[in-house]
Structure formats: structure tokens, C-alpha cells
Amino acid sequence: MELFFSQILDGLSIASVLLLAATGLAIVFGLMGVINLAHGEFMMLGAYVTFVVQNLFKPMGGILFELYFPVALVLSFIVTALVGVLLERTLIRRLYGRPLETLLATWGVSLILIQLVRSVSTAMLLGILLAIALGWIGSRFLKLKFTDKPFLPYISGLYWLLTSLIGIAAANFLSSIRPLASTWFGPRNIDVTAPKWLQGSWGKIGDIGLPGIRIFIILLSAVLLLATLWFLSKSVWGLRMRAVTQNRQMSNCLGIPTDRVDSFTFGLGSGLAGVAGCAITLLGSVGPNLGAAYIVSCFMVIVLGGVGNLTGTVLASLLLGIIQSVIGSGSLLTVFPNLPPAVSGVVEFFATTSMSLVLVFIFIIAFLQFRPNGMFPQKGRSVDA
Amino acid sequence: MVPRFSRRFASGVAAGAMSLSLAACGGGGGGGGGSFDGEIKVGILHSLSGTMAISETTLKEVEEMAIKEINDAGGVNVAGKKYKITAISEDGASDWPTFAEKSQKLIESDKVAVVFGGWTSASRKAMMPVFESKNHMLFYPIQYEGQECSKNIFYTGAVPNQQAEPAVDWLMKQYAPKFGKKVYLVGSDYVYPRTANTIIKEQMKALGGETVGEDYIPLGNTEVAPIIAKIKKAFPNGGIIINTLNGDSNVALFKQFKAAGIDPAKYPIMSFSIAEEEIRQIGPEYTTGTYAAWNFFMSLDTPASKKFTADFQALYGKDRVTGDPAESAYNMVYLWKAAVEKAGSFEDLEKVRTAMIGTKFAAPQGEIEMFPNHHTSERVLIGEAKADGQFKILSDSVKAIPPIPWNQFVPETKGYTCDWTQNRPDAGKFKM
Numbered sequence: 038m039e040l041f042f043s044q045i046l047d048g049l050s051i052a053s054v055l056l057l058a059a060t061g062l063a064i065v066f067g068l069m070g071v072i073n074l075a076h077g078e079f080m081m082l083g084a085y086v087t088f089v090v091q092n093l094f095k096p097m098g099g100i101l102f103e104l105y106f107p108v109a110l111v112l113s114f115i116v117t118a119l120v121g122v123l124l125e126r127t128l129i130r131r132l133y134g135r136p137l138e139t140l141l142a143t144w145g146v147s148l149i150l151i152q153l154v155r156s157v158s159t160a161m162l163l164g165i166l167l168a169i170a171l172g173w174i175g176s177r178f179l180k181l182k183f184t185d186k187p188f189l190p191y192i193s194g195l196y197w198l199l200t201s202l203i204g205i206a207a208a209n210f211l212s213s214i215r216p217l218a219s220t221w222f223g224p225r226n227i228d229v230t231a232p233k234w235l236q237g238s239w240g241k242i243g244d245i246g247l248p249g250i251r252i253f254i255i256l257l258s259a260v261l262l263l264a265t266l267w268f269l270s271k272s273v274w275g276l277r278m279r280a281v282t283q284n285r286q287m288s289n290c291l292g293i294p295t296d297r298v299d300s301f302t303f304g305l306g307s308g309l310a311g312v313a314g315c316a317i318t319l320l321g322s323v324g325p326n327l328g329a330a331y332i333v334s335c336f337m338v339i340v341l342g343g344v345g346n347l348t349g350t351v352l353a354s355l356l357l358g359i360i361q362s363v364i365g366s367g368s369l370l371t372v373f374p375n376l377p378p379a380v381s382g383v384v385e386f387f388a389t390t391s392m393s394l395v396l397v398f399i400f401i402i403a404f405l406q407f408r409p410n411g412m413f414p415q416k417g418r419s420v421d422a
Numbered sequence: 423m424v425p426r427f428s429r430r431f432a433s434g435v436a437a438g439a440m441s442l443s444l445a446a447c448g449g450g451g452g453g454g455g456g457s458f459d460g461e462i463k464v465g466i467l468h469s470l471s472g473t474m475a476i477s478e479t480t481l482k483e484v485e486e487m488a489i490k491e492i493n494d495a496g497g498v499n500v501a502g503k504k505y506k507i508t509a510i511s512e513d514g515a516s517d518w519p520t521f522a523e524k525s526q527k528l529i530e531s532d533k534v535a536v537v538f539g540g541w542t543s544a545s546r547k548a549m550m551p552v553f554e555s556k557n558h559m560l561f562y563p564i565q566y567e568g569q570e571c572s573k574n575i576f577y578t579g580a581v582p583n584q585q586a587e588p589a590v591d592w593l594m595k596q597y598a599p600k601f602g603k604k605v606y607l608v609g610s611d612y613v614y615p616r617t618a619n620t621i622i623k624e625q626m627k628a629l630g631g632e633t634v635g636e637d638y639i640p641l642g643n644t645e646v647a648p649i650i651a652k653i654k655k656a657f658p659n660g661g662i663i664i665n666t667l668n669g670d671s672n673v674a675l676f677k678q679f680k681a682a683g684i685d686p687a688k689y690p691i692m693s694f695s696i697a698e699e700e701i702r703q704i705g706p707e708y709t710t711g712t713y714a715a716w717n718f719f720m721s722l723d724t725p726a727s728k729k730f731t732a733d734f735q736a737l738y739g740k741d742r743v744t745g746d747p748a749e750s751a752y753n754m755v756y757l758w759k760a761a762v763e764k765a766g767s768f769e770d771l772e773k774v775r776t777a778m779i780g781t782k783f784a785a786p787q788g789e790i791e792m793f794p795n796h797h798t799s800e801r802v803l804i805g806e807a808k809a810d811g812q813f814k815i816l817s818d819s820v821k822a823i824p825p826i827p828w829n830q831f832v833p834e835t836k837g838y839t840c841d842w843t844q845n846r847p848d849a850g851k852f853k854m
Contacts, residue, residue, distance in 0.1 A: 047647045054645070225476050226673065226703040238683050248681035251647075319681075321644035322673030322703065326473065330642055330670070365648030371655070390639045390648060391611050 040371055043245045044363055050251040052358025053258040057316055058331045059338040059350055060258075060265060061309030067345035068282045069302055071129060072140045075147040076335060077328020079307045082120060083113035083314025084323045085154055088227050103232045110257075113315040114308040121307025125300045133299075151325045155224045160211035168204025172197050226324035235319060250319045257316055261309065266347060268305075278302050282345070341401055343411030352412060357397055365393035458497050458506040462768050464489070464758075465528035466509050467539030467549075472516025473669070478541045480699065481563060481751040482511060484744075485538050487737055488755035498759050501766040507759075510534060518548035525552040525560070535768045536561065536758055538751070543567060543613050550575065559771050561754040564747055565694070565717075567617035571827045571840035571850045576778065577797045578754040578790075579747070580717050582621045583826040584800040589692050589715035590625055592804050592817050593662055597690050601661045603631030606653055608675070609666035611638040618666050618694065624831035639667065644674035650682045653689070660688035668695045676708040686711030697745035698811060706811040714813060716746035717800040718787040721812045730786035743811070744786075753785045757792055779843055790822050795840040797825030 062076045087109040094105035124146060132139045176193045183189045212218040235253055238246040269275040280288045281298045289295050314327070321330070338357060342349030363369065367388030370381055387396050408414070466485050468478035489507045492498065498505045510532050512524040521540065528534045529552070537553075538561045540546045546562050553560045553574040560575045568581035594603060605626060609615025615638065623633045634656045637649050653663065667675055672695070679689075691712040698720050701709050720731055720743055730752065731744045757778070762768045765777035782791045787801045799822035805813030828838040828851060839854045846852065 043651065047651055050647050051645055226670065228703060228705040230705050230707060231677070236680060238681075246683045248678075248683070250678075250681040317644075320674060320677055322670040324476075324670065324703075326642075326670075330644055361645070362648050362651070366651035366655075368651070368655075388652075389637055390643060390645070393648065394640065394643075 040368055042242065044359075044366070044368055046245065046247075046251070047362040047366065048355070048359035049255050050248075050358070051361050052355045053251075053255040054313075054317065054320065055334055055338050055354035055358055056262065056351060057254065057258040057313040058310070059335045059354060060261060060347070061306040061313065062335045063306075063339055063342070063345075063347055063350040064265070064309065065303060065306035066339055067347075067350075068278060069299065069306075070136070071133075071303070072136055072143065073129075073306070074140060074144040074332065075124070075150060075328075076306075076310050077330075077332035078147040078150040079117045079121065079310035079328075080314035080317065080331060081154065081323075081325065081327040082117050082150065083311030084229070084318045084327055085222065085227075085314075086113040086116045086311065087315045087318045088222075088229050088323060091229055103234060106232050106235065110312055110315050113311040117311025117314070118304040118308030121310075122300050122304040124307070125303035129303060130296065130299060147328065151328070154222050155325045156220055157222065158212070158218055158220045160214070160217040161208045163211055163217070164204040164206075164208025167207050168200045171203060172200035175200065222325075224325060226322050229318040229323050231319045254316050254319065257312075261312065262347070262351065265309070269347070274298070274301060337397075337401055339411075341404065341411055343413035346411075346413040349411055349413035360397055360400065361393050364388065364396055365390050457504075459503040461506045461508045462498060462500075462762075463508050463510055463532060463534045465525075465532060465534035465537035465539070466511040467514055467521065467524055467528065467537055468511075468541065469516040469545075470511075470513040474514075474516040474541055474545075476703075477699070477747070478514075480742075480748050481541065483738055484734065484748045484751045485509070485755055486511075487734060488752050490737075491733075492755070492759055498768070499763050500768055505768070514539070514545060518542075518544045521545045522548045522552050525549045526556075529553075529556050529558050535559075535762075536774075538563070538754055538758075540564070541747070546575070547613075557771065559774065561758060563750040563754055565750075567614050567621070568827045568829055569617060569832075569835060571795055571797075573775075573796070573842055573850060575796060576754065576757070576792065577825075577827075578750045578757065580800050580802075581797055581825050581827050582618060582829055584717065584802055584823050585715050586618055586622060586694060587625055587831075588802045588817075588819070588823070589694070589713075589804060590622055590629075590664070592715075593664075593690065593692055593713075594629060594631065597662050598631070601657070601690075603629060604634045604657075605631070605662045605664050606634055606656055607636045607664050607666070608649060608653075609636075609638050610668045610671060611640050612668075615666035615668070619664075621829050621831055622664060624829075624833070628831055634661070639671050641668065642670055644671060646671070646675050646678050649675075650678060650684065653684065654682075657689065663689055663691045665691055665693040666695060667693075672696060672700060673704045673708075676704050676712075680708055696807075697747065698743040698813070699745055701807060701811045702743060706807065706809055709807040710809050712807050713804060713816075714807065715802065715804050717802065718744075718746045718749040718785075719803055719805050719813045719815060720744045721805070721815065722787065722803070724786075724788070726784060726788070727786045749786050753783055753790060753798070756783045756785075757781055757790075757798070761792075775842070788820075788822065793825055794843045795825060795827050796842060797827055798822075799824050 058080060062073065065071050065073045090109040090112055091105050094102045128142055129139065132142055175196050179189065179193050179196060183192065231250060235249045237249055239249045239252055240247055269279060277293050277298050280293055281295050285295055338350055338353045342353030364387050367385060369384050387393060466482055468482045469475050470479055470482065486509060489509050493506050496504055498507060510528060512528060514521040514524060525537060528537055536559045540549060540562045541564050543566050549560060550572055554572060558574060561578060562575055563578050565580040565585050607619045607622060609619055619636060626633050635652055637652065639646065665675065693712060693714050696709065696714050697716060730749065734744050735742055760781045760783060761774050761778040764781065765773040767773050778792050779794050780791065782789055790798045790800060792798050801822050802819040803815055804817040805815050808814050827840055828835040830836055837854055838851050840850050842849050
């Protein structure tokens, strides 16, 4: 019984991390059909926001510092959601209905974001802002001057190239001023410390300790999931999002501002990724490459659960979490101590972290042979691209 | 409307052009310092980009610091002539084939006298064939699993008998009365942890102890819940854990251990890949009370150690830390210099190799010596991580322990040794 309970707890912990990370992607990928390879990097941004908030609260000390985490949760949602909206407005919206281009473009964005946190300094930021400001003002002017001229795109392309060169030069120049040149985060991993009330154990059930962090993440993912479900089924914006998903043209005709709905959906998905990033600072390392560790498992969950279906996402993450913990910890051997040696040998062989991951992949591949669209395939009219 | 825009546009372009020209004026400078009779080119080959950049950049900095010190002190004195060392740095990009490619480039086009480089065992294994086929010379600074002895490589990091084995002995002495002679091994899934754990398992057998569990996590994985469950099952009332994890997984391990109530008082943990720099990234509050075994700690209280750290911080910033890998990288530059001066040549590698054997250097850790098996003797230290990210030294061999590259606990290599002073074809591995 005890073993059973501790397995459930471990399985739930792994599942809740998967779920937390995948919910945002389920919305973006499921509702919009956008394969967002930068999802992991949005999580990374959320983690860095947490780091910044932690450092802002550090000098206050005492009780106030203990409270930094809720603030970080909210702020990481807001910041990553805003970055998401920005990305949607500038890039993703030009690529709707072109999955391959979206995939490549978001991958490019992920590389840019990784390098950005590695090397961002005040000088670099000023350079980028200068380039964007110049480019924006100038291209406005070009548009006014050469309206309807066929060479306009070339000229403005060239002009943007020029402004980015100017930006690089300005950043280089400003880097010679020492205080502006030092990087904010650098390529090294950074240290995010969980507040005292999250560290350690939250009491015991029987002989099993309840790790505070784990319980907190399980609760957080449950709350976020319920909130998302409520939002999608009850709120005005949620209903609009689903309407656009089901039939874009018709929604447009009925007066739903589809482009604002798109930005909103993408922002929501990104914001959820940010919250996930904030939560996983409690569990693992925080560095520029943080996203890469999670993106694959996120896609696994979505593909297994069925695209565009939050119930599927929940069940898939529970299933994967429990398989991973039961197989990986080898507790099958404790439950069935009298297995024939051939079978127990196999169980033991898979009872390591590496092998349990291999098993999870095999399971998914096998499952998709029988149900290529996941556990809960989208029924009825398919989502338009 | 339009003219205003155009004026702004023009001034923007002008400002940009100005900053461009200013930027072009930056850089350059430096040089100078004494008069030399010539220069010796040496290669530095570490990952300056990719996952390993975090660790390896420090090695490059330390090697450049050693070279700068040597040049400032009058350079290398070869057969009565003073030579300035010029370092040519290449980026291995955390990609093992690139290491091989860049070694070739350094040897063939740059004609360097020696290469200092590498961190992971994988990068060393990739470079080895290049250095052996060109009969050239590589210095490798990191503690590693041993079971290798190349004529063309000098190893200045610890082999298991200078790190892992004494650490296991120490753990048994301290904790076997309390927890029994049992260990649980956790490591990353690649060559170093697997080989090191094979050796530890053999050693535990020899000590009459037992390895109750062994688990490997893929590099970069951050889920350790199943491992915690297994450790708790194997050691319900506490026990000894030996950690050979590398990189990010360490952060996950220590954070989740703390949450699961695996604290160092009940579960003593000994790590082989966590130095001062790694503690900074994990967060000292998670590692406090755990143990590490190294040949050098920043907290080592000797004038040489203090000077090394002070010089490093003066050059690269007050917030930086030194540690074992950095010290080892520093030592190898000086060992090479001493051997070249002894040999009276830097071009005749055969002479340099012969001169290298028996060369001594007063390193930050104390005096070390290059042995005929191309490994250095090392002082063995065991430390306990403190809340400020530094180590409190609990055990100190004081004198340097000679290296044994072919492990004597592992049946396949038991009785084998390596001695490059002997003139025999199998000098790298022969039966004693």
C-alpha cells in the first residue's frame, strides 16, 4: 500500500511537470496548429524572470523574500505572454497555414532567444533598440515616399540591413564603456533558490514524506489546468478562441476579431510556458539551454494525447509520468517478488532512468501505430489551417 | 511631415557611420614587454561555444594567464636564448570531431610546439589518434577515468587512485560503522561515470563491501524522482551515495534530494565532478554538507594557493572562483616550460618528452612531478561544501600520490603498468 502510494506520488510529480510544460503548447499547437519549437525557450524566459524577481527581492530579506515566488509566477506569465504576443504580431501571423515555414522560423527564434540571454548586455540592448527604432521610423518614411513603387520591398529590405549594421556598430561602440558591456546573465547557469516554505517536507502520510516542491507543482498544474479549462469553456475570449479554431471564416463573418484572437491565443500559450518555466526552477538547473530538456517531452505528450484536446494532454502526461516512475524505479520487482528469473531480469534491465525513457518512446511509437491521431483525435470538421 | 522624417533619417545614418568608424578603432593594442630572441607558438584547444563552454572557457583563461606570467618573467629560456610564448587559441565547439580537426590544423598549419586542450574524455579520445599519428604532444588537464596511457599525451589531472579510490576509502572509514559497507552509485550516462563506477564496484568488492544500486541519467536529464525512490528503498535509514553526475543533472539531483528529505547527515554524498564553479551554479544552500574529492581546493590555505587565486581574480574579476580543473590547466603550462628548458629545445619533441619525465613544479596544491607513465602525482584532498560555496578540507594526503593509470582493482588491467622510459613497443601497457 505504501509502495503503491509513493509510486502514485512520484508518477504524479513527473506527470505534473509534463502537464505544466505541455499545457501552453497544447493551446498553441492544438488550437492554432502552430508548431512552436520556441516553446521551450519561453519556459526558459519564465525561469529567467523568476531569477530577476528573486534578485530584486533578495535585499528585502525575511518574510518579503519568502513571498517572491508568487510574484515571480505572475510576472513570468505576464512577461512571456507579452513576448509571445510580440512574436505572433511580428512573425507567426505571416506564416499561418505554412507549417514547415513556421517550424523553421520558430526554431530560429529559439536559437535567437538562447543566444540573447547568453550575451545580452545593456550595450547590446541599446544597439538592438536603436536598430529597431531607426528601422521602424525609416521604413515608415520609405513607405510614404515610394508608395506602390515595385522596388519598395527591396529598398526597405536594404534599409533594414543598414539599420541592423548601425545597431551592431552602436552596440560595439557602447561595449567599450565598461558598465554597459557586462552581460546580465552570461552563458553560465544561474542559481534560483526556492523560498524556505517550499524547501523540505510538508508533513507525512504514513511513512512517506511529502516533498513541498512536488506537492506545490502538482497543485499548481491542477489549478492552471482547471483555470485554462474554465477559460476556454466559459469566458468570452475562450469561446472566441474555440470558434476561430473550428471555423475561421465563419467566425470572421460573425464579427469575431480573428487576428486579435490569434495574438491572444498565442500569448496565453506562451504565458503558460512562462509559468511552467518559473515552476521548474524549483526542480532543475536554470540556464540558456533549459528549454531543450523539455520540448521533446512536451511534443510527446501532445502527440500521444491527440492534437487540440486538453483531456488528452492530461491523460497522456499522467500515463507517461506513471510509466516512467514505475518502470524507472523498478518497483514491479517489489510488487511481484516471485517473477521467473527471465522476466525479472528484463524488468531490472529497464529499471534505470535511461532505459525507462527508451521504453516510454517505444510505447509511444507502438501506440501511434494503432492510433495515429493520439488518444483523443479531433472529431468532426478538421481545423482549417 | 516628410522633411522631418528625412532629417531624422539622415542624422541616424550619420550617427551610425560615426559609431562604425569608432568601433573599427577599438581592439588592437597590447604587445610589448621585454626583448625576445624568438617566439614559440603553442596551441590552446578548448570548447569556447556549446555546452562545454561554461567549463572550458575558464581553462583557456588560466592557460593564457600562465603564458602571460611566463612572458612577463622573461619568457622561456631555451639553450641560452629567450623565447616569447604566443598562444593560438582554437574553438573545439563541444563537438568531438571538431577537436580532431582543430588539432590537425594547429599541428600542420600553425606548426605549434605543443597543444594544451580538452575537457571531456570524448574530446580526448577524438584528439588522441591525431597526436599519435603525427607523433606530436598534447597536455590534458582534467581528472578522468584512467585506463589509458598514450606516448603523445601528458595527463595533469587525477586518475582514480588519486581521487575516487581514496575518497571511497575515506567514506568507508567515516561512515561504514554507521551505515555498513554499502554504496549507491549515481552517474551520467557516458564513459567517465561508467568506467569510474566499474572501478568503485571492484574496489568495494575488495574492501568486502557491496554496491547496492547503480543508476545512470542521460546527460541533461532533470527528472530524478525514480532514483530517489530507489535510493530510499535501498537505504530506508540512510546510506552512502557516490555521485559522478556531470553538468545540469547535478542541479536537479541536489534540489530534488533536498525536497525529498535526503539530507547529508543521513545520506552522505561524495561527488567527483563538483568543484567551486559548479557549486556556484547549483546554489551553495543545496550542496552544504556534501563531500567532494579533488587535488586542489580554492580554500587550500597555502601561500601558493592564495597567490594563484588572487592572480586569477585580479585578471578576470573578483567574483570568479578557481578550482581543481583550473589549477591543473595552470600546472601543465609550467611543466611544459620546465621540460623545454631542461631539454634545451622545443622543436625536438623526443627530447622534450624525455626531459618531461621527473620534471617537478611547485604547483598551487604543492609540489607535483611528472611520472614515467605521463601522469602527474597529485595531492589528494577531501572537502565538505560550506554555505559560502567553498570547501572545508577534512582529509589531506599532504604529499603527492603517484599516479596509477591502469587500474589495479579492475581484473582486465590488474598487474599492468605503463612506463615510457622503457624502450619497448608495448611501453604504454605491459605486465609488471
